[in-house]
Amino acid sequence: MNDILLEIKNLHARVGEKEILKGVDLTIRKGEIHAVMGPNGAGKSTLSAVLAGKPQYEVTEGSITFMGRDLLAMAPEERSWAGIFLSFQYPVEIPGVSITNFMKTAVDCRREALGLEPMPTPEFMKLMKDKMNFVQMKPELRKRDMNAGFSGGEKKRNEIFQMALLDPVLSILDETDSGLDVDALRIVASGVNSLHTPEKASIVITHYQRLLDYIVPDVVHVLKDGRIVRTAGREIVAEIEEKGYDSIA
């Protein structure tokens, strides 16, 4: 089927000596929102890190194909250019580098890889303004240093702003709900929902049901001890909330 965006087959990965993913299979098609749920230590964040190409994670077995390309052969920046975006659980603070400077660098690196000239500044500033407006970020934040001194909610909103600006095909949201109050959660979720199109897909990684009240998944996977132990529709979320992860096998 040519509507497959991402295909993970028998993925094994480790950090140092510790094997964390022990054979993950996952297929994601255009237009789908997948939730990956699981208890702490199940490997949820490892899965997102491996998809984005974090250097410390070693894939020992298996394959990942993204839009027909061998994802594991690509550097993290190449994956971004191809359309993968990871919203970090803990976004990094970069004092001394403004959001504007950071995003201009990101946009121009991609353009250079595509053989294009840097984006003209007026065009870029308009893009910044539109996307900040889109996630209801205060315009004056564009001059602020990247995440430096931001609250938890501001950092997550900044992640969704970056996602809106980079316009990825596959978005991976790693515990985007952690540290958010209900208002921030709503804004982040509505940002994610309105960026979703039939051509795109998202993976929402979460421990709790809460975020999935706002971003409604088509498919839910339960990850335990490095394996997907159950794949079901959204009805399983309520079952997990009621009985906990111990009941799922």
Add this chain to the structure above:
Amino acid sequence: MKKVSIISPSCPAFSLPAEYAVGAGEELSLVIVVLPGVSVDIPLDITIEGEGASVNVDALYLCSGSEKVSLKVNMNHVSGGSVSNQLIRGVVGGNARTDFFGLIKVAPDAQKTEAYQSNYNLLLSEEAKVETRPQLEIYADDVKCSHGAAVGKLDEEEQFYMRSRGITLKEARALQMISFVSPVVEKIEDEATRTLVYNSLRTI
């Protein structure tokens, strides 16, 4: 009084006075930047002689080849009720050698002194060598003093964050260096000079 000294291959000497006496209520601010390609010895001897004096020393050395840069700061608090702040950063690559020696001395009568010093270094190659020797000699008991020194490498978590946004490793390193040196560079008021310093990071 604020003095800025940019030491570069075309202007390789340290042109500021080495000795300063700072009296009551006076302010002294020195900003010293050593650009890549220069070997230089910088001695600073600062004596704080009056109450309410305030001294800032902000220094940055960028080394990429086989330069040798040494910075020696003697911060002498003779009388109390005054503040000194030293912010020293280094980016050291190639097979350069840098040496920071910083002594904060607080005399027995210099109560209510506040003296701070930090020396952080970014080591970019295995062959480069960074020495940092912070020292405190405190003879008064009612003072606030701290010093910190570290030598580190570019943080991989930061790099991964930037690369995941499509920023190449080369540009990510450049942004990391900008981030690292900005606390010193932002003390320079002249924008053209700030740009000169930031751009020189790309030659390291």
